[in-house]
Amino acid sequence: MSRKFPKEGVLLLRLPNWVGDAVMASPVVANLLATYEGLALVGRPHILGLFQGLPALEGLFPLSPGRGALLSLARKIRGRFKCGLLLPNSFSSALLFFLARVKARAGYATDGRRFLLTHPVKRPTKPLHQRDYYLELLKGLGIETPFKKLRLFLPEEATKRAESFLTELPPPRAVLAPGAAFGPAKCWPLSRYRALAYHLRRKGFSVLVVGSAAEHRAGAEITKDLARARNLCGLLDLATTAAVITRADLFVSNDSGLMHVAAAAGVPQVAIFGSTSPEATGPLNPRARVLKADVPCSPCFARTCKRGYFCFEKIQVAEVLEACLQVLT
Numbered sequence: 001m002s003r004k005f006p007k008e009g010v011l012l013l014r015l016p017n018w019v020g021d022a023v024m025a026s027p028v029v030a031n032l033l034a035t036y037e038g039l040a041l042v043g044r045p046h047i048l049g050l051f052q053g054l055p056a057l058e059g060l061f062p063l064s065p066g067r068g069a070l071l072s073l074a075r076k077i078r079g080r081f082k083c084g085l086l087l088p089n090s091f092s093s094a095l096l097f098f099l100a101r102v103k104a105r106a107g108y109a110t111d112g113r114r115f116l117l118t119h120p121v122k123r124p125t126k127p128l129h130q131r132d133y134y135l136e137l138l139k140g141l142g143i144e145t146p147f148k149k150l151r152l153f154l155p156e157e158a159t160k161r162a163e164s165f166l167t168e169l170p171p172p173r174a175v176l177a178p179g180a181a182f183g184p185a186k187c188w189p190l191s192r193y194r195a196l197a198y199h200l201r202r203k204g205f206s207v208l209v210v211g212s213a214a215e216h217r218a219g220a221e222i223t224k225d226l227a228r229a230r231n232l233c234g235l236l237d238l239a240t241t242a243a244v245i246t247r248a249d250l251f252v253s254n255d256s257g258l259m260h261v262a263a264a265a266g267v268p269q270v271a272i273f274g275s276t277s278p279e280a281t282g283p284l285n286p287r288a289r290v291l292k293a294d295v296p297c298s299p300c301f302a303r304t305c306k307r308g309y310f311c312f313e314k315i316q317v318a319e320v321l322e323a324c325l326q327v328l329t
Helices: 019-024 026-033 045-051 067-077 091-099 130-140 156-166 190-202 213-223 238-246 257-265 317-327
Strands: 010-014 038-043 057-062 083-086 104-108 119-121 173-177 206-209 229-231 250-254 269-273 288-292
Touching: 010 026, 010 091, 019 026, 019 045, 019 130, 019 257, 026 038, 026 130, 038 045, 045 057, 045 238, 057 067, 067 091, 083 091, 091 104, 104 130, 156 238, 173 190, 173 257, 190 206, 190 213, 190 250, 190 317, 206 213, 213 229, 238 257, 250 257, 250 317, 257 269, 269 317, 288 317
Parallel strands: 010 038, 010 083, 038 057, 083 104, 104 119, 173 206, 173 250, 206 229, 250 269, 269 288
Antiparallel strands: none
16 A cells, blocks of 8 residues: 555444454454544444444444445445445445545455555455454554454443343353354254253253344243243343343353354353354353364355254263353363
């Protein structure tokens, strides 16, 4: 790049679309806060909830999928920002900033969008954890990156709402997240989550199940006939779900966005991997234990499996329960 990227004023930041990616980008947000006078954020409405507690927040701009929403937001923010940074690799994210007339537009030169960027950054060629992939973008722009730890920027209202759901579920609390947006090849079997919940109750834990409305039936199956257990799937917004997780004494999940929320909170956690790779998206938490079966076909990064989900079949309830007890010591 022939020109230096501006490092003053308010920066407009386009957040990632997925929960886990947004949390893994939280060190980027922390480093930008130390560099700029303020930040304004563009992102999916539920993702923005994870950042409502940011200091020096100059604006939250929700962006729903679709061309109409993109054009409408471009008109709304046109000419208001001198510099902007894109964390998604998509063409559409660069087009938004171009149409909004953001003067300095930076991001990785991917998806045929280089011509839309004033400060394109070469994409890393070596394999990196997703957190480090985002931090490399800042380094490519000459922005210092002393902050590496994942963090949450939750609003106080989310914390208060979470407390109201926990009053009848005394600690210790085990929070289970049986879902994963990518597909069943990332999901440990529901029957095993059910068995794990039973054993955790016998160990004295209150059990909560969290996730989206799509996991509500799964949560109902896991908590069925269990005392001191509650299914919260689909009942809470993302920020409140995150606040519930921060109050957990133990968190168990697949490789999912909520796994990264627990990592950011530093909660003792067990993460069960199947088709994906912990090297790329594992929990960055010293109190985490990753369970992954040694099978030749994994990681395959597939949504479904035609071979019988061997990677999950090999991970038994007893192994997960033992891992839970280990992370608590």
